[in-house]
Amino acid sequence: MISEFLNSWPMFSQSYLAALFAGLLLSFLGVIVVARAQVFIAAAVAQASMLGIALDMLLGTGQPAAFAVAFSIIAALATGTRAQRSGTSHEEVTAWIFLLGASGSILLLAKHPNGLKSVQATMASSIIGAAAVDVVTFATLAAVVGGFVLVLRQRIVLFVSDPVMAAAVGMRIGAWSLGLATALGLSTGLVIRSSGLIFTFGCLVLPALVAKNLCREAGTMFFVAPVVCVASVLTGLVLANHYDFPPGQIIIALLAALLVGAWGWRKFRVVFGGV
Amino acid sequence: MPNEMSTRLDHLVAPDLVASGSLTLVAAPPSAAEKPILCAEQVTLAYGRRVVLSDVNLAIRRGEFWALLGPNGEGKSTLIKALLGAVRPTRGKIFLRADFQRRTRLALVPQECEVNPSVPTTIREFVLGGLVGITLERVQRDARLKAVLELMGIAHLPERSLWTLSGGQRQRTLVARALIRDPLLLIVDEPTAGLDLAAASSLLDAITSLSRDKGITIVFVTHDLSIAAKQATHAALFRGGKLTAGPLKEVFTPANLSRTFGVPVGVHHDDHGCVHVAVEQAHDANISSSPRP
Numbered sequence: 001m002i003s004e005f006l007n008s009w010p011m012f013s014q015s016y017l018a019a020l021f022a023g024l025l026l027s028f029l030g031v032i033v034v035a036r037a038q039v040f041i042a043a044a045v046a047q048a049s050m051l052g053i054a055l056d057m058l059l060g061t062g063q064p065a066a067f068a069v070a071f072s073i074i075a076a077l078a079t080g081t082r083a084q085r086s087g088t089s090h091e092e093v094t095a096w097i098f099l100l101g102a103s104g105s106i107l108l109l110a111k112h113p114n115g116l117k118s119v120q121a122t123m124a125s126s127i128i129g130a131a132a133v134d135v136v137t138f139a140t141l142a143a144v145v146g147g148f149v150l151v152l153r154q155r156i157v158l159f160v161s162d163p164v165m166a167a168a169v170g171m172r173i174g175a176w177s178l179g180l181a182t183a184l185g186l187s188t189g190l191v192i193r194s195s196g197l198i199f200t201f202g203c204l205v206l207p208a209l210v211a212k213n214l215c216r217e218a219g220t221m222f223f224v225a226p227v228v229c230v231a232s233v234l235t236g237l238v239l240a241n242h243y244d245f246p247p248g249q250i251i252i253a254l255l256a257a258l259l260v261g262a263w264g265w266r267k268f269r270v271v272f273g274g275v
Numbered sequence: 276m277p278n279e280m281s282t283r284l285d286h287l288v289a290p291d292l293v294a295s296g297s298l299t300l301v302a303a304p305p306s307a308a309e310k311p312i313l314c315a316e317q318v319t320l321a322y323g324r325r326v327v328l329s330d331v332n333l334a335i336r337r338g339e340f341w342a343l344l345g346p347n348g349e350g351k352s353t354l355i356k357a358l359l360g361a362v363r364p365t366r367g368k369i370f371l372r373a374d375f376q377r378r379t380r381l382a383l384v385p386q387e388c389e390v391n392p393s394v395p396t397t398i399r400e401f402v403l404g405g406l407v408g409i410t411l412e413r414v415q416r417d418a419r420l421k422a423v424l425e426l427m428g429i430a431h432l433p434e435r436s437l438w439t440l441s442g443g444q445r446q447r448t449l450v451a452r453a454l455i456r457d458p459l460l461l462i463v464d465e466p467t468a469g470l471d472l473a474a475a476s477s478l479l480d481a482i483t484s485l486s487r488d489k490g491i492t493i494v495f496v497t498h499d500l501s502i503a504a505k506q507a508t509h510a511a512l513f514r515g516g517k518l519t520a521g522p523l524k525e526v527f528t529p530a531n532l533s534r535t536f537g538v539p540v541g542v543h544h545d546d547h548g549c550v551h552v553a554v555e556q557a558h559d560a561n562i563s564s565s566p567r568p
Binding site for chain 1: 356359360361378379381382383385389390391393394395396397399400403404405406407408434436452456462
């Protein structure tokens with residue numbers, strides 16, 4: 001099985017590497033998303049980038065990545081700051097963006113030749129078809145975001161867990177919110193265009209949820225989630241290659257199964273370990 | 276050991292104790308001439324168009340124990356968020372003294388633990404989170420952790436999950452996280468809310484001893500007149516979007532307290548200079564009467 005995978009490497013190396021680096025990038029950000037209890041926001045941001053891709057297709061500009069990134073950044077910023085200004089809850093704004101993204105992307109392309117097919121393909125698409133530029137982009141972003149979270153993880157943990165205390169000790173929480181929302185929007189928008197909605201959303205939240213159930217401390221999640229994601233992506237790629245399944249879906253199925261195992265481990269720990 | 280910390284502590288701290296890395300503040304008498312640690316001038320705070328507090332003037336000096344009192348929803352927590360920089364005034368300014376602007380000597384004990392309960396964390400990790408913005412060597416960091424856990428009576432629980440603790444233990448963990456910063460100014464937001472009597476009393480003793488024994492300036496949000504009368508040197512009363520603030524004896528008048536709480540409150544000063552307050556019900560006065568020497 002592994003030799004088959006290695007044999008396929010020359011043909012699909014860009015797709016494999018793109019999947020690995022995209023997973024790594026998203027798993028770092030996913031820890032922040034999960035720690036802030038913003039899983040639904042991640043879904044809304046992903047849907048918003050779908051709306052961007054649909055609009056690009058409708059206008060025929062040929063810049064799906066730019067549209068996807070712009071829409072997901074706007075969505076991430078709106079879900080992060082709207083509630084503070086007007087008293088509207090995060091859930092309201094997030095639900096609105098999610099539903100607008102989901103229905104709007106279909107409506108925009110309902111009359112477009114091949115439009116609906118394209119939207120459905122992006123929603124369900126797998127990771128095959130990445131280009132060299134995707135690999136370089138994801139690798140660079142993963143290195144930057146990974147370095148950032150590993151160096152500043154104590155600050156990040158305080159910011160996501162207790163923003164008032166974070167402000168009290170001098171952290172500029174407005175700037176942090178803006179920076180993290182931008183990073184989330186940028187990464188989601190870029191990955192979704194090349195890897196599809198399921199892979200993007202799955203890699204964003206599932207490794208972090210697995211890590212949350214395995215770890216005793218939030219800081220450790222920043223190490224465990226990327227390891228879980230990279231291991232799942234590699235295993236998924238090998239399995240997909242052997243059984244000829246779509247790799248993105250296999251990877252997400254593996255992560256979902258791991259999450260069930262992690263829930264079991266946590267239950268075991270609570271029952272027998274008392275923690 | 277002429278490290279960064281001893282520089283910052285200046286003359287307030289015994290250098291040999293600083294080197295140990297434990298809590299080392301030494302009480303120093305506050306001076307009226309000394310510049311305030313924290314100062315609010317003509318501050319207005321609002322959420323959108325809803326003004327919560329207006330024309331707030333406040334000057335907090337070293338060693339003072341401030342009690343912020345008032346009914347729910349009058350803006351006590353909003354004011355402390357503003358003092359901490361989490362809420363921006365719509366008018367006026369809040370100043371921190373120059374040596375506080377890096378905020379390494381400032382800490383907060385929130386009303387309750389607002390951490391997302393599904394996020395795993397141990398007491399050790401949670402308390403060490405209080406060191407954000409402070410650079411320490413590992414030995415000093417561990418010494419501080421040990422010292423604050425012992426001070427709060429939770430030294431035997433460092434690896435326990437925060438979510439398996441009782442309410443009282445969790446509140447003590449919040450205080451420990453604040454104290455690990457070795458603060459000169461500690462802002463405490465109703466830390467006894469939701470605790471049983473024994474846990475509340477024990478936590479209050481721990482906090483008030485910080486002011487008494489270590490000279491930490493404390494800003495304490497409470498509903499409890501007796502705590503304020505017993506411990507505070509200064510008080511701020513919140514009512515109708517306005518603040519009445521100053522030394523306890525000037526602020527704790529029957530008129531001010533009755534206006535703030537909406538019930539008649541009697542106040543008298545005994546021969547020892549202690550302040551006594553009593554909520555007067557119908558015909559006879561009763562309830563809390565607590566001296567503050």
